[in-house]
Amino acid sequence: MPRLRTKLKLITFLLPLLLLVLYLSNVVLNQQKIGVSVRISDLGQVVVAEIDGDSWANGQLQQGDILTAINGQAAADYELVQKYKVIERAETLDVIRKGNEGEAARLHFIVEGRISNWSLILHLVFPSVSLLLFLVFSFQVYYRQKHDRAANILILFFLSTGLSYFSSTASGLVDPVGRITLGWSFSLLPVFFAHFMREYLARYKEDFISLICLRVLYFMACVAGSIVTLSALTNYSMLLMESKVLLVFFSSTNVWIVCKLIAKYYKHRTGELQVLFKFTLTGHVLAFLPFLLFYSVPELWGVPVVPAEISAVFLFAIPVVYFYLFMTRRLFDIDFVLNRFLYYTAISFIPAVLIIGLMVGILKQSQYTWLKWVQIFLVVYFILTVFLFAKEFIDFRLRRSFLKESYNFQGSIERFSKQVSRVMKISDLEQVLVREIRAILPVRELVFLKLTYDQETGYHSLTGTERLKPEIVRSLQERALHPAVGELIALPQGVGLVIGHYRMTHELLWIDDKDNHTSLNLDERTWLQTVAHYCGIVYENLYLIEGLIEDLEAQMKDQQDVPSWVLRLIFTLSENERRRLAADLHDAALQDQLIWYRKLEALMLDYPMKDELWKQLELIKEGLLDVIHQIRQTCNELRPPLLNEMGLIEALEQLFAEERLRSNYSISLQTNMTSIELNDSQILAVYRIVQELLRNAGKHAQATDIQIELEQRGEQVFFHYKDNGRGLELSKLQDSFRHMGISGIKERVRSLDGEVSFFSELNKGFEVRLMFPLVPTSRNGEGGDSDDHHLAG
Structure with missing residues (x-):
């Protein structure tokens, strides 16, 4: 029974709508648009006053022609002449036309011919497709939200928009049914919108319009619709009045709605509803402003700039926007769209003016009226804006095929960010930078320079210029006075790139011309x-570390052994820099990759595409996931997440689990320290030592079995590591910036006031034994690590 009742409701609704659509379509197809407005002269003659350019009369009749008979009867007695001052639905016309010398000619016209293809598309195909689209919207909303009162009002708004557009042509042909349909749907359209906003915002406990105001609007809309109905069904001549009433009511109501939306947006500009009101305000202005500015308001003075059929197309933005809003209950990024729309409209204005200026200069100005030139300008302006707006999407689709080098730049930045995360010295950073630039740019030479400002003399000194020509040096000294990181300095040969800044010193890179001299x-x-900005961050961090180390080395110049508290301080600073670098990578590179991954994923879900393109995008998506994983892994290696919160044993177990996935050796851990709480420095030191030993076991020792013991014996912590790798001669193990090595492990243990011993022979494995006290004998310089909530998990 409920289904039967629903079907009966649909039939009751759709049958009259279908009959109405068929009737109006028949009017458009079979009634020729004559397009003549007439006036009654003082002598009672019917005189042609205006001729529509897109009509049968254009080229047949002339302004000033005197109509004597219409369909065989006196022109003054023709019903539509008396009522509307038009001659639509005429089949024959008798005309008196005066010549230049005053002679009069009697002409007889038969109104015939079929509707043109352009008129068919503009007046029937577009309106039919639009009405069908709004019907689909209405059914979607009804089936998903049929019990929502706001949904029902939204459906009425959809239908009134579709019927207004569909019936406009039949109304222009002075068909009574068409005029009545347009009069009621057009007058109720803004009222339905106001009613929908009232119901929709009620769920947010926000008032849009009071019930009394809403009833007043409905009453005024009914008055406007009744005036049109009365004019269509009676002999009262009310064409001018009904048109003015409809336009004034429609325009004033929409202006009032926009003012209400502006007031709501201003009220909630800092609240949670700010985006919602910005969204609705933008959609409403975009939809109604062209219709109001270019047709509705000018029509009140009889000079519409753009035909109603064209300007009404923008009204479709409102139903589409609110259908999206109501069905998805989400807001798209309106700031992204609005900023680009404003930007493209701004930069399109001057080209549009230049194009019209050239057209005016080439063509004779007398060929067109000022109104025609305004229309041409608006068309050119609109096309330019739409093209620029669509260019971003065209770029996204085609740029990879035509401009493949741009994707090399993106991959280079990803690769460079990974490499600099492992850099520990300025010289290593410069090596990485040189390799990356040479891999991307075909340049002949690169030279690192230092620009230092002397506060006493007020001059800048430039060092490292031995390989540069004198004119390049002079140009650099003149132009590079207070450069910012990332600034490119034009030079007689090549360019200067500012890659770092610390205190009074700027790091510069001179980049020679490309091999092809472009x-x-x-x-x-x-x-x-972009690469320079990455370097700037790393330079500053490395300068801080190296500067502090140099100061400490200067103070301990005469000492053979570095105190353990200094080692703890150095390691603490090093870990802090690792954490800062990991945070920079996480908050910059990783977040950017996640954003691009989500955009790509949304694009693949929202837009249909060919299987081949889908597979290519899927590969790109998988590649982005790999990059994201690599950045996360780098962040985790720079600063193990939640190390202090988990405790040493759980952190080691997690490290072992990750290593088992990446390597082919087994790891066993024996410990009695599950209840012992080490301080932050001890936890981190043991963790880093284990990391280095596992790294050595996988890359160099080729071990298959690793045994680790961690025990507390009294007030001492004992650590024992043993593997079955190929072993090594300890004297030949060298340190590098990539590996902590034996010296690094020794320094870590010394920072804990502990002792360490290494045992190894070729093909007999590698063994490490160390011990350190639970309470260090010296506490000077100790410091815990700060919060790691910025790092990747």
Whole structure:
């Protein structure tokens, strides 16, 4: 029974709508648009006053022609002449036309011919597709939200929009049914919108319009619709009145709605509803402003700039926007769209003016009226804006095929960010930078320079210029006075790139011209500036570390053994820098990769595409996931997440689990320290030592079995490591910036006031034994690590 009742409701609704659509379509197809407005002269003659350019009369009749008979009867007695001052539905016309010398000619016209293809598309196909689209919207909303009062009002708003557009042509042909349909749907359209906003915002406990105001609007809309109905069904001549009433009511109501939306947006500009009101305000202005500015308001003075059929197309933005809002209950990024729309409309204005200026200069101005030139300008302006707006999406689709080098830049930045995360010295950073630039740019030479400002003399000194020509040095000294990181300095040969700054010293990189003698293009400049900003962060951190170490070394110049508290301080600073670098990577590179991954995923879900393109995008998505994983892994290696919170044993178990996935050796851990709480420095030191030993076991020792013991014996902590790898001669093990090595392990243990011993022979494995006290004998310089909530999990 409920289903039967629903079907009966649909039939009751759709049958009259279908009959109405068929009737109006028949009017458009079979009634020729004559397009003539007439006036009654003082002598009672019917005179042609205006001729529509897109009509049968254009080229047949002329302004000033005197109509003597219409369909065989006196023109003054024709019903539509008396009522509307038009001659639509005429089949024959008798005309008196006066010549230039005053002679009069009697002409007889038969109104015939079929509707043109353009008129068919503009007046029937577009309206039919639009009405069908709104019906689909209405059914979607009804089936999903049929018990929601706001949904029912939204459906009425959809239908009134579709019927207004569909019946406009039949109304222009002075068909009574068409005029009545347009009069009621057009007048109720803004009222339905206001009613919908009232119901929709009620769920947010926000008032949009009072019940009394809403009833007043419905009453006024009914008055406007009744005036149109009365004019269509009676002999009262009310064409001018009904048109003015409809336009004034429609325009004033929408202006009032926009004012209400502006007031709501201003009220909630800092609250949770700010985005919602910005969204609705933008959609409403975009939909109604062209119709109001270019048709509705000018029509009140009889000079519409754009035909109603064209300007009404923008009204579709409102139903589409609110259908999306109501069905998804989400807001798309309106700031992203709005900022680009404003930007593209701004930069399109001057080209549109130039195009129209050239057209005016080439064509004779007398060929067109000022109104026609305004229309042409608006068309050109609109096309330019839409093209620029669509260019971003075109770029996204085609740029990879035509501009493959831009994707090399993106991959280079990802690769470079991973490499600098492992850099521990300035010289290593410079090596990484040189390799990356040479891999991307075909340049002949690169030179690192230092620009130092002397406060006493007020001069800048430039060092490292031995390989540069004198004119390049002079140009650098003149132009590089107070450069910012990432700045590119134009030089007689090549460019200067500012890659770092610390105190009074700027790090510069001179980049020679490319091998093909071409200048750097925009993408290459942007890539260099991005790489320079990465370098700037690392330079500053490395300068801080190296500066502090140099100061400590200077103070301990005469001492053979570095105190353990200094080692603890150095390791603490090193870990802090690791944490800062990991945070920078996490908050910058990783977040950017996640954003691009989500955008790509949303694009693949929202847009249909060919299987081949889908597979390619799927590969790109998998590649992004790999990059994201690598960045997370790098962040975890720089600063193990939740190390202090988990405790040493659980952190080691997690490390072992990860190593078992990446390596082919087994790990066993024996411990009695599950209840012992080590301090932060001890936990981190043991963790780093185990990391280095596991790294050595996988990359160098080729071990298959690793045994680790961690025990407390009295007030001492004992650690024993043993593997079955190929072993090594300890004297030949060298340190590098990538590996902590034996010296690093020794320094770690010394920072804990402990002792360490190494045992190894070729093909007999590698063994480490160390011990350190639970309470260090010296506490000077100790410091815990700060919060790691910024790091990747």
